[in-house]
Amino acid sequence: MKIPTLRIYTIAYLIFLYTPIVILPIFAFNNSTAVAFPLQGFTTEWFYNIAHDDVLFRALQNSLIVSSISSVLSATLGTFAARASTRYKFPGSGPLMGLIMLPMVLPDMITAMALLVVLLSIGIKLSLVTIILGHVLICTPFSVAILTSAFQSLDKSLEEAACDLGEGPVSTFMLVILPLVMPGIISALLISFTISLDEFIVTNFLGSGEPLLSTFIYGQLRFPKYVPNIMALGTVLVGVSIILLTLAEFFRRRGIAKTGSKDTGGFL
Template structure:
């Protein structure tokens, strides 16, 4: 019964996503069965849409900046959490991981009020980057916690005993050993930022990100198949990045000789 329930749940969860490529290659503009025929013209329209290209560039810039910043913060937080004991550590880690359980709409409205009313900032891609760093950092910390836990602390102690400074030990010993976790955290943070819509919708200025631009296309029924084609590409890219991130995570565990106890999610 549990196996049947799991299969039914997965079908219910992923069947709507699997319909994206079906209608992306449909010749008609109405999203309904029966299909009108096979075509690739909706994918061809993606290459001639200058506004789409600009939104894609904006999303890539935001995703790259926010993922790098989130991983840098995640390395610092995960190392402090695993290697050190200090007053308030549990509370601090709880605050860092809090965005995982807060509704994104609440986070978005709160950041909008802070950015406009308190800080007096103009909405731009940088406000989106700051918000995405906030929501991506907990994912980076969760992945890097496992990387630091699987790293034998005696290796760092031995390097220091042999004359390395703490900075040299971190750069030459620690970083190479946790690099698979860093790559996995980068890929996960990049995917989350690239696909995120609610916060970007509230905090973006005159330069929309790709999810916000896709939302604007839904007002025009003729362009819905184009959205389906774009969604198909994003789905393939996101799944590929997640598979690569999971492969890096497992490779890091194998190198450290640690048993795999489950995925990073």
């Protein structure tokens, strides 16, 4: 019998990928401030702690505000760009799309510092608003990537049919195209939300010191006694992201089924 080397390798690689997030819940329930084996017994103390942490709640509140607004804005901006680049040919489309997609490869540090220096020099006070400005910049390329494939899989004859039946360009978009790409928009919203929630560098440098989830976590990790709390918080976050991602995947598949094209996999 042939040994399935590649399959074994891939499974080993998956184990490498999953190890950190599998270890997370183990120590979230471990009754010791030291994050090490052997385990000391079961406790829900760390979950109790995070449920009663006022600063964490403020950070969570701020993060939800920032991520909701950022994801709506970046999905909207992403829709404009994805529709323009898939439907129309126009001069400058390459460089403009390149600039819009640039934050995907540009180190976040450079994006954050460049924006920070400009904001400071024109005298804008750092706040949640400046964090949102940065997050939209970072999330938009991902929205564009998702929405481009959504718009590309549209059948152009549907749009032509609407035109033939007397609909104008705006009503065609609202009545025909928008419902068809809606699953793509929802998945762009969810992905942007997740990226924004997770963003650390931009949040750290464009913020005023008001805690957000990622900066709160980073701050707590400096103190060993708070580490188990973060393990518990991380466990909750992993659970929430898996639910959000499963939803995103569900909508993406439904979108593909709606437009009748083939599933080519992946978010990106």
